Amino acid sequence: MIKTDICEALGIEYPIFQGGMAWLANASLAAAVSNAGGLGIIAAMNSNSEQLKVEIRKARELTDKPFAVNIMLMSPFAKEVAQTVIEEGIKVITTGAGSPSKYMAAWLEAGIKVIPVVPSTAIARKMERDGAFAVVAEGGESGGHVGELSTMALVPQVCDAVKIPVIAAGGIADGRGVAAAFSLGAQGVQLGTRFITAKECTVHQNYKDRVLNARDIDTVLTGKRLGHPVRSLKNRFTRGYLEKEYDSSYTNEQLEQLGVGKLRIAALDGDVVEGCVIAGQVASMIKCEQTCAEIITEIFAEAEKVLKDNLRWVK
DSSP: OOOOHHHHHHTOSSSEEEOOOTTTOOHHHHHHHHHTTSBEEEEOTTOOHHHHHHHHHHHHHHOSSOEEEEEETTSTTHHHHHHHHHHTTOOEEEEESSOOHHHHHHHHHTTOEEEEEESSHHHHHHHHHHTOSOEEEEOTTSSEEOOSSOHHHHHHHHHHHOSSOEEEESSOOSHHHHHHHHHTTOSEEEESHHHHTBTTOOSOHHHHHHHHTOOTTOEEEEOGGGTOOEEEEOSHHHHHHHHHHTOTTSOHHHHHHHTTTHHHHHHTTOOTTTSOOBOOTTGGGOOSOBOHHHHHHHHHHHHHHHHHHGGGGOO
C-alpha cells in the first residue's frame, strides 16, 4: 500500500486530502474521508466561530480519526475562526485566500500543523519560513479560486523550492493523477471535485448530476478582471457574468456583487442554472457516485498499478 512520510506525521492511512470546498466540505464529508483513511477537511468558509464549532463537534461524533479545518483568510470572521481552531484542539489546518502569516505564531504555539494552499514558489518559500508543516501546490485546473500555473508546471517547481512536504492539487481525479503527482515530487494529493460526488457529500443532487454529466470542455474561468479567477461549470450564470466582465460600463464592485451567494444557491438549493457550480477540469472523468472509502481505495489501487506498470514503456 502506498504510504509517505505525511501519513505517519498526520496519523492518516493514505496520503490524500479532501479539498476544503465552501458549502460542500462539511462535517459529514470530512468525517467520511477521515474514516476512509484520508484527511477530511471542514471548510470554515465565511462561518463565524459558533457555526464552525458546530461542524467540528459534529465531525467528532462521526469519526475518531484526524481531520482538519480549512480557513479562508479573506473571510470577515478569519480572526475569530483562527482562535476557534486553537480552542477546539484542531491539530491540522489548511489555509487559502490570503496569507496566514499573522496567525502562524499562535497556531504553532498550540501545536497545530499548518498547511497553506499556494499558487507559486515565492509564496511556498514564505510559508516555509513562517513555519508551515507542508504546502498544497494547487494548479489552475482545480475548481474554485485558481492561480496561473498548471499543476504539471507548479508542483515540481515548488518541490524544488522548499524542503517541507508538498501536496499536489488540481487536475487529479484517479490513480493516474496520483502516480503523476508522486513522479513530480509530491508526498500526497488533495482532491476536491472527485469528492463532490461522494455519497457522503450532502451537496444538492442537481449539483452532483452536473458534475457527473460534465464534458471535458465544460469548465470556464470567471473573475479574471478582478484578479481572482474562479473555475466553475458553464451555465447561464457564467455566460451572463462573462458578458458583463468585459463590459467597461460595469464596475469591479458590480462584478463582485454578481457572484455573491451564487455558490450557496447551487450547492444548497440545487439551482445549477443561475448558481455557481464550482468544479475542476477533471469533472468529466467522474462517472458515478461512490462512498469515500470506495473512492480512496480505488484511486490508490490504480496508482499502485500505474507506478508498477510504468516501466513497460521504457526500453
